[in-house]
Amino acid sequence: MHVTESPLIIALDYPSLDAALCMADQLDPARCRLKVGKELFTRSGPAVIEALHGRGFEVFLDLKFHDIPNTVASAVEAAAEQGVWMVNLHASGGRAMMEAAANRLVQQRLDTRLIAVTVLTSMQSSDLVEVGVSSSLDEQVSRLAQLSKQSGLHGVVCSAQEATSITSLCGEDFLKVTPGIRPAFAAANDQQRIMTPSNAIRAGSTHLVVGRPVTQAENPMEALAAIEAELGIKA
Numbered sequence: 001m002h003v004t005e006s007p008l009i010i011a012l013d014y015p016s017l018d019a020a021l022c023m024a025d026q027l028d029p030a031r032c033r034l035k036v037g038k039e040l041f042t043r044s045g046p047a048v049i050e051a052l053h054g055r056g057f058e059v060f061l062d063l064k065f066h067d068i069p070n071t072v073a074s075a076v077e078a079a080a081e082q083g084v085w086m087v088n089l090h091a092s093g094g095r096a097m098m099e100a101a102a103n104r105l106v107q108q109r110l111d112t113r114l115i116a117v118t119v120l121t122s123m124q125s126s127d128l129v130e131v132g133v134s135s136s137l138d139e140q141v142s143r144l145a146q147l148s149k150q151s152g153l154h155g156v157v158c159s160a161q162e163a164t165s166i167t168s169l170c171g172e173d174f175l176k177v178t179p180g181i182r183p184a185f186a187a188a189n190d191q192q193r194i195m196t197p198s199n200a201i202r203a204g205s206t207h208l209v210v211g212r213p214v215t216q217a218e219n220p221m222e223a224l225a226a227i228e229a230e231l232g233i234k235a
């Protein structure tokens with residue numbers, strides 16, 4: 001497995017293993033990690049993880065578990081046993097769920113990073129009100145980030161707009177994995193809380209998740225190179 005210093009994680013949101021591998025084969029494990037989400041994993045199962053590991057990539061399995069503590073702990077263990085670099089759950093599942101998952105990794109001596117989704121980057125304040133959350137969006141993200149840290153997790157998924165405040169609350173080493181990354185050339189799509197790659201790094205994001213701005217670009221490799229150039233990464 002290649003361990004890259006790049007903060008970039010490319011989201012392989014594709015409907016088939018073939019389509020995902022076609023993109024993976026154009027990418028270099030020295031330049032990025034890859035993210036496997038619900039669509040691809042539901043269609044292709046663990047085979048996709050094996051295929052990406054075989055190509056030298058570290059994999060973030062983004063299945064956002066949210067269930068009772070025993071079920072989530074067992075799912076996290078199953079993911080980690082596949083050797084994934086990172087896996088996640090929803091912080092709104094609560095302390096007992098997060099502690100059970102984090103403890104399971106420790107008990108089984110599994111070296112997978114476990115992070116929690118705070119508030120989805122596709123949501124804005126009005127969406128939180130609709131689901132009955134009366135705190136502001138920033139307060140909710142901060143609360144869930146602190147709860148994730150207290151529960152023994154390695155970091156959170158948040159928008160880059162919250163990265164600075166999470167760093168002051170939870171420390172530099174606490175991972176801030178930020179989707180909603182939009183270079184100036186890309187459309188926002190369904191993302192609400194967005195930031196450019198360079199501003200996200202300046203704000204304290206430790207990892208940038210980029211999907212459609214690369215995978216749906218007319219020339220994905222040019223789009224990736226433009227993001228790397230913006231970040232001052234030499235190709």
Ligand SMILES: O=c1ccn([C@@H]2O[C@H](COP(=O)(O)O)[C@@H](O)[C@H]2O)c(=O)[nH]1
Nearest residue numbers: 011037119120121179180209210211212
């Ligand atoms: O809050 C979240 C959590 C996860 N995601 C995932 O990240 C990528 C983003 O893809 P883009 O095409 O760059 O929008 C996608 O796989 C989401 O499932 C997120 O966007 N926000």
